[in-house]
Amino acid sequence: MAGFGIGSEIASVAATATVPITAPPETPKLPPREWVKANLFSSPFNSVLTVVSTAILLTLSWNLLKFIFNPIRQWNASATNLRLLMTRAYPEEQYLRIWVCVAIILTLAGSSMAVWRTGSAMPVTGLGRKLLATGALLVLLALLAPFSAGATVQWLLAALVVAAVGEALRRTGGRGETERTVSTLTLQVVALAGLVASLWVIPFGHHSYIPKRIPQVMHEPGTVALSTKLPWTIMLVVVVAAYFGGVLLRDRLAENALRVTLVVLWLLAPPVLVYLILRDPDFDMGHVIGTDIPIFLAYAVLGSTLLLWLTRPSTGEIGRIVAALVLLAGFATFLSPMRMVLRLDLLLLATFALAAPTFAGGLRARKRYTGAWLVLLGVMSWLITSINTASTVRVPGGFFIGGLAITLMVAIFTIVLSVPLGIALALARTSSMPIFRLLATWFIEFVRGVPLITILIFFSIMLPLFLPRGMHLGEVAAVIIGFVLFSAAYMAENIRGGLQSVTRGQHEAAEAVGMTTAQKTVFIVLPQALRVAIPPLVGHCIGVFKETSLLAIIGVFDLLYMARYVVPGQTEFMGSARESILFVIPIYWIVCSRMSKASQRIEQRTGLGER
């Protein structure tokens, strides 16, 4: 009887699980007059609110438009200095490197969009409605802005054309049996193509600022529009081609392997772009062949043999002792003078050796683990070598890039580096070992109780004092360390939230199967915890991006510093600070709001809070 009861229960659960989830019924659309009555004038209080807020909105936008379209505004300060705002004084003859970086990022982005099947279908009627609303907004703008009569008529005509296209689409879209749709990706490509075409068609003016000893505005012939219209066209072709390439690969190859490859490529991209392409290290080949490669080969051979042996399930106790000895040896190397690479490689090997029993298994698993070690060792050796090599790119004063490029670089490096540290801190803080917990808690609470700017000032001024003699660290590197420590403390709290959401049953089940604590953490707890932690982590990434603006305070030439000090400091553009800050505000805003939209989409897709 009891068995029957349970069985029927399971059956009913299964039945409910297969019920297709239907979208909630649409609320019927009100005709315009009733909609206005219901939404704007439903009560006397609401009517007053509507009138007052309309008045405020109109006054504000009128003043803003009056400010923007005032002929004394120096908008060409930003247009002329676009190159400075994007990359600071990166040498113009080397600019191809920057375009290559953009192309690589766009290739990865295009193929990722194909592999992850982004984009959705948008009903034509919806598109029409959006265009109609844009047209109405443009009409309002044309009427409010202080244009000359001729310009007002032109803007009005343009607005009416947009509105008319929108209305036509809205009417035709709904006709017929099936609703016609259009892919959002197509729309984006069309919009981008329009922008690129405008570079060819519209004379954007002759703007280019050449920083020489005496700053001068070049009037001929290197204009930004002229010099970038060909590259941007190529970029558009690259991203479209990458998308279709991604579609082809997706249909031919195993999707999962493709995704893993792309993720690895995305992770590899920042150091490769910065250290190999932008910085162009001037490798001393004799030293590389004579010292660096032999060290790498020695570690590769010895380490692989060791790891292959350690990951054998039959190795047992001896393996752990050997791993612990390797770790001790790694720390002991700090007592005697030797190359830093040797010590760091040994510590990496010790980490891999300690984790080896967790990943023990058949020949394939062992090979994969050893492969991971080889890849990481290779990347680390190459990075250490190239960081220690002087750059061939000669840039006057300070770091080799600046502007938006350094803002993005610092943000990406901070995020990538603080994820592992954040996970380690979160695990330590939730651990059952009191000293780990205490150290992690103190660190996290200390960092969270202190403003970021004090940490950055400390690291940019004081870090050189803490380094042993003979070791140098650039200011940007020191600041990135400060950013990483700060960001890791916050990230650890987000991840801790995820760790706490993993139910007790998961832990107990993993233990019942016979997993070790490390295996339980790596294979059971962390994947679930990170999945829950993704939305707050994306929010944290937005925060990191916004916080990079603090670089301007400590005197790193980031986007904000360029807009506040460098551009208004040029003799031609004295007193254009408001214009250039108003120019960078949309850049920050677009990046942040795109990221927050993405976070909302991820939250919906993973179905958090619903399952």
Added chain:
Amino acid sequence: MTAPTTQQRVSHRVPLWRDVIVIKWVTQVFLLVVVLSAMLFLASQAGDNLRARNINTEFDFLHEPVMIQISEGIDTHPDTGARALWSAMVNTLRISGAGIIFATLLGVVVGLARLSDNWLVRRIASMWVEGFRNIPLLVQMIFFFSALTALPRVGLGSGPVNGWLHISNKGISMPRVFIADGFYQWAVVVLIGAVAAHYVRRHRQRIQDETGASTSPILWALATVALFGLVGLFVHPVFSWLGPVFGSIADLFDSLPNTAPQVLFSAVAIGVATIWIRRFLSAHRSARGHLSLSDDDWFRMIFVALASLAVVLLVVRWSGLSAWALNSSRDLSEVLETKFEVDGAARPFDAMRPDIIQKSRFPNYGKNGLTMSIGFASVFFAVVFYTSAFIGENVRGGILAVPKGQTEAAKAVGLKRGQVLRHVVLPQAIRVIMPPTGNQYLNLLKNTSLAIAVGYSDMVQVGTTVFNQTGMTLPVVAIWMLFYLSCSLTISVFVNWFNVRMRLVER
């Protein structure tokens, strides 16, 4: 019969390096040693480097004269480093306090507006949130700064409302209400009023509980305080006898030996630790007196005992600390003595209108009005707008988190709209709203440190100037960290206390 238990058999077989407890503690101690030795290494490096550059890290600069001009605040030309940092600290606290109050008010308005029935208001509120949340605070601050500095110069007859409100590139000046000499005597009257109000409230509450009639106890309590405040405006000089009392307290502090606070602090530290350990033990003892402690629990007890011993050692070895405590208690009493010994005609409050004076070529604001400098205004607006966007989202989320059934049930019982909001929705929403909003308060406090970018003399800006002049970077950074950590701790203690008070009482 006497076969070994499973426990014994296992413990015989497990070798030392597989024993969980051994592994656990060896790893932890190893990590501790690594961390400590790394810190020692760095500290010794820093010491060497500092000696090599001939920099000594002492706190002497606090007592030595500095050449710093502070843009605004209690002391614009401080004579010592300590005085400069002190007035910078007051500036930070001033802007944080004002920012927290106004950000909360604006945030509540934004949150309610996002839930409004009115489409336009809803749209404006969501534009506000999306706009301010997604632009870096520093960019906003600098934008406000550059917009405010572009305002017209201050003139003798200028301002939107001449004599009442002036807006110019020197800042915003408005009428000011300030604390006058009689305030402290008046405050004592209000304090007595507050005690009276407590009893009035209890009385009215009892009547309400017994009869069920609506007696509005809170309103009565507020009215009592207001009544006392009003009466106090006329009778406050009766408390001038408190002055000599504080004077004798100051004498008492002066005559105490230095060992008195040492004994007191040591006793408190040991007493707290003893009580904590005893409570801990009794909490871990089962009803039959069986005590089971994990190694974690042992660690906690040892840690508390060691911490109290460290406090005792610190207090005994560092006699300056107890001398400081004695001296500052005496100074406080002396200040209070002078505050109470004022003649009877002093008013508790005073008000002044802003004025414009012309000393040299250019006119400027005088000292009468409440003047917001450009730096203050740009930090204030940026911080308030930015935080209001976040608090608005918290308020919206909190109100949405109250199930719809609650509102419907309250309406079905016959409550009016305002009553539903006050008695049903808000008490439940505030539990959801408060924890993230407390975090926002912390963020606001820390965000005011960006004031360095617009030249408002807050803690970080003045500290930077001090270490640029004296080279004492490490001590200044240490003072910063101590200041911000204690402020954060204060706010979080307050927010936690509030959360505990507002928690659902589950039966």
